[in-house]
Amino acid sequence: MNAGIINLSEKFDEHYSKELEKNDISVIPLTADDFEQEIKNLDAVIIRENALEDAALTCKILLKLKEKSDLYVWVFSSGHQKFGRTVYLQLGALGIIPEDCDATELQLIVTNSLKKMNRKRENAVLSANDYDFENDMEYALKFKLIPRNHSLKISGKKEIPLTNLEYKALDMLFRNANNTVTYEELFESVWDKDFSCQGYRIANLIFHLREKLKKNSEDPTFIRTVRSRGYMLDLSSL
Template sequence: MYRIGVVNFEGDTSGWTQFQAQMPSDWELHQTASDEGAVFDLLILLENKPEQTGEICGQLLQLKKELDSLIWIWATAQNEMNRMVYLKLGADGVMTDHLKLEEWVLIVSNALRRKAMNGQHSEEKIVSKNNGGGLVLNIRNRSIMVNENDEIRLTNLEYKAMDILFQNVGETVTYEEIYKAIWGEKENEHRKVYRISNLIFHIRKKFEEEIGTSKAIRTVRSKGYVLTV
């Protein structure tokens, strides 16, 4: 089953209704916001009118940094310039009236299967401690399995943060090391700490919601974080 996220920037969605009726049985459709942080195999950004182009471009740039999902634009306007802009910004494709729905579904389904196959060939990183529990960092799903039962889904940035903590389990990972592993760009110290703290906050929140505790990630004051499982 593939998780398909649909971001609607408001407007006429009559064309989208047609797609819903012909959606493949292994596509699980979810209405979502682009900044919601949920994990999807495919994100579809609905362009209902030309005036939304600027907003969609901004969201596309941000999503490409944070997510590992396929991203398609569903465009109602037949604007070649806009299509070229979306593709140059990293969209995997643009759906317009020039592309038949059945053909589009086949193209995207093939891409989803290739993505899934590539994920299957990646190794899972496993860390377990003597507290009677264990964590599995799942590369394919960009998620964490807790005691083989509970799955915590992560955004691409959250996954990168957990990856470096897993690599150094039981040891303090500094703000500088985390920032370099995730972003790698120059930034002032205050901004670095803020961005990392905000990211860890959202990861801890997901731990709390799924398993009732976030103690696995401990803050080392003025230095960084340590994974203590």
């Protein structure tokens, strides 16, 4: 597992790195200028900052990470204030690591989260492997998700580019095609966090997905709303 460390005004001390590496987490030093080039090689990111000096830059980095990845992100901060912590969490940080956090505690925070993430990925792979493609080959050929490109092809037509979150949502719906996926299941699959009345985020994501399908398909009504429960990818019209 790889953890990228983005050093701002404060530096990530070597004893923290050594503790992570003892637990099979490779530490990759990054800067605010080069972190985007390494996103695809990372499992997690820690932003090491001084909140009094780096708040604006930290927010900018969090926005970029949220836009381009689903990585676990922590802000390891000195001089932090309650308002700043709230903003960071709203921008996608998994947590705020305080200045008095010792190396063992930080290692446990990161390791426990990454192990949980890996278990969910393994379960997702098993679920995908259990999908009955032999009996539903016609669906698989006509409604084709392309993992390498994070895109979709419908009936061999033009490839539809998707954002990372859109692809994850559509993948979850496809693995449960013609069956309801609840709001909770969809949220936890896409954001890898516990669902807590955040249906508006799912609704917004599904809205954008439907808009893309509408522009690129003669029959864009694939994603059906199952009232009070969730959504269904209805492939019966293919």
